[in-house]
Amino acid sequence: MRLASTKTAAALCGGLLLAMSVPASAAVDAKLLDMLKANGSINAAQYNELQAELARDQKDQQIARQAQQETNEQIAATAKKTEALSTFDQKLAWAAKTQFKGDVRFRQENIHNDSVSNTGDQSRQRIRARLGAYTEINPQVDTGIRIATGSNDDARSTNQDQNNYFDKKSIWLDQGYVDYHPDAIKNLHFVGGKMPQQWVSMGDIIWDSDINPEGLAVTYKYPLGGSTELFGSAGHYTLKDNVDGEGVQFKHDLRLYAGQLGARFAITDNLKMTLGGSVYAYDNDENSPELAPPSTATTPSQLATNGNTLGEEFKLYEGFGQLDIGGLPMPLSLYGQVVNNDSASNDQDMGWLAGVKTKVFGFGVDYNYRDVQRNAVVGAFTDSDFANGFTGSRGSKLKVSYELDKNFTLGATYFLAKTDYFSNTASVNRKDTDINTLQLDAEAKF
Numbered sequence: 342m343r344l345a346s347t348k349t350a351a352a353l354c355g356g357l358l359l360a361m362s363v364p365a366s367a368a369v370d371a372k373l374l375d376m377l378k379a380n381g382s383i384n385a386a387q388y389n390e391l392q393a394e395l396a397r398d399q400k401d402q403q404i405a406r407q408a409q410q411e412t413n414e415q416i417a418a419t420a421k422k423t424e425a426l427s428t429f430d431q432k433l434a435w436a437a438k439t440q441f442k443g444d445v446r447f448r449q450e451n452i453h454n455d456s457v458s459n460t461g462d463q464s465r466q467r468i469r470a471r472l473g474a475y476t477e478i479n480p481q482v483d484t485g486i487r488i489a490t491g492s493n494d495d496a497r498s499t500n501q502d503q504n505n506y507f508d509k510k511s512i513w514l515d516q517g518y519v520d521y522h523p524d525a526i527k528n529l530h531f532v533g534g535k536m537p538q539q540w541v542s543m544g545d546i547i548w549d550s551d552i553n554p555e556g557l558a559v560t561y562k563y564p565l566g567g568s569t570e571l572f573g574s575a576g577h578y579t580l581k582d583n584v585d586g587e588g589v590q591f592k593h594d595l596r597l598y599a600g601q602l603g604a605r606f607a608i609t610d611n612l613k614m615t616l617g618g619s620v621y622a623y624d625n626d627e628n629s630p631e632l633a634p635p636s637t638a639t640t641p642s643q644l645a646t647n648g649n650t651l652g653e654e655f656k657l658y659e660g661f662g663q664l665d666i667g668g669l670p671m672p673l674s675l676y677g678q679v680v681n682n683d684s685a686s687n688d689q690d691m692g693w694l695a696g697v698k699t700k701v702f703g704f705g706v707d708y709n710y711r712d713v714q715r716n717a718v719v720g721a722f723t724d725s726d727f728a729n730g731f732t733g734s735r736g737s738k739l740k741v742s743y744e745l746d747k748n749f750t751l752g753a754t755y756f757l758a759k760t761d762y763f764s765n766t767a768s769v770n771r772k773d774t775d776i777n778t779l780q781l782d783a784e785a786k787f
Contacts, residue, residue: 370395435476443472446784448500452729455775466503471515482521485536489515497549497725516553528562539574540601541617543661544678544694545724546713552722554578554597568613569606575599580644584625595644596624603661611668619659623719626654647720648732648762654684655719673699676709685716689733692717705742711735715761726756728776733761752782 378388446469473487490501501510518534539558556578563571576599584595603617645653663676677695696709715733728734736758744750756778
């Protein structure tokens with residue numbers, strides 16, 4: 342009987358310990374202890390000891406629950422903070438892949454126009470401010486947006502005269518494009534929008550450097566090994582919709598088709614050469630009556646201006662090159678371009694430019710001479726500074742610059758030009774007009 346009682350007590354104690362090892366309410370555990378004490382399974386000392394242990398266990402469980410709650414709250418707060426950091430990191434990553442570039446230039450410009458009187462002389466102060474944001478959207482897509490000053494929407498100039506009683510100056514969209522360069526074909530770019538010039542220029546008799554064409558272009562560079570590289574580009578650019586007034590279909594648009602092919606290679610270790618050729622063909626350029634004087638029967642092209650013969654059409658073939666010579670006490674480059682308008686209606690169809698540039702005692706020096714016949718290039722797009730932007734001109738351009746401090750340059754440019762026709766309207770034509778221009782610049786870049 343005593344053995345049975347002992348076994349019963351052991352079983353009850355084991356049950357009690359098992360019951361206390363799993364979650365249970367304090368009321369149930371206390372009641373179980375009272376029952377064990379009442380039926381004699383445990384004595385008073387054991388009862389007090391177990392009751393004290395039960396109280397400790399309940400306190401430990403409460404502490405554990407509080408700790409778990411705090412842990413859960415910390416996990417939730419950490420997750421929320423991590424999510425916030427992730428969003429911030431994404432924004433920061435976008436910012437890290439965006440470059441802001443710009444420049445501000447102050448210019449003093451003096452123009453002497455040797456026309457009938459001195460009324461063509463001009464002295465003015467001008468500013469130019471440009472700001473661009475260039476972003477890597479993903480490894481295959483880049484975008485560029487740039488705004489710039491300008492007295493008007495002239496594609497050839499971002500200069501703004503300092504005039505009109507401190508009035509606010511206009512800001513224009515100068516660039517806005519998407520550049521897709523697939524990883525599968527390295528150095529291949531598809532560019533769409535209002536973009537930087539996608540062709541190589543060795544002079545500015547065809548294209549003013551401020552012009553940003555609009556359309557779709559593809560460019561490609563192919564390395565042949567060593568320092569030899571082929572490059573090429575092709576583009577379609579819309580100049581004006583419905584240029585003939587007969588419809589808005591594609592066939593009625595004034596368009597430019599551009600193509601270029603060239604190569605860069607080393608002749609020797611100290612001689613490097615760039616050679617290439619371009620075609621700039623205009624479609625529907627005979628159909629625009631916008632610039633026709635009311636008294637003129639001829640229907641001119643919108644492009645035929647600034648010295649061009651009214652009604653002229655354009656298909657330009659260009660050859661260009663540059664020779665870079667090393668191993669001398671100073672760097673030296675010889676460059677040039679020649680252009681022929683195959684669609685010209687007369688023999689005024691050729692233009693050429695030859696130049697040399699170097700750096701001496703920190704001064705950059707660039708000199709070129711040019712001779713551009715009346716219909717050799719498009720008057721709407723040629724350099725706007727030389728001979729006031731007129732074709733049928735010839736003369737010299739000398740530019741000297743000095744970097745006074747990091748990203749801050751002082752420069753002087755002098756144009757000594759003679760133009761056959763100062764205007765393309767018969768009533769104000771001035772033949773053999775000298776137009777000499779001096780530009781003094783202070784330019785800061787960032």
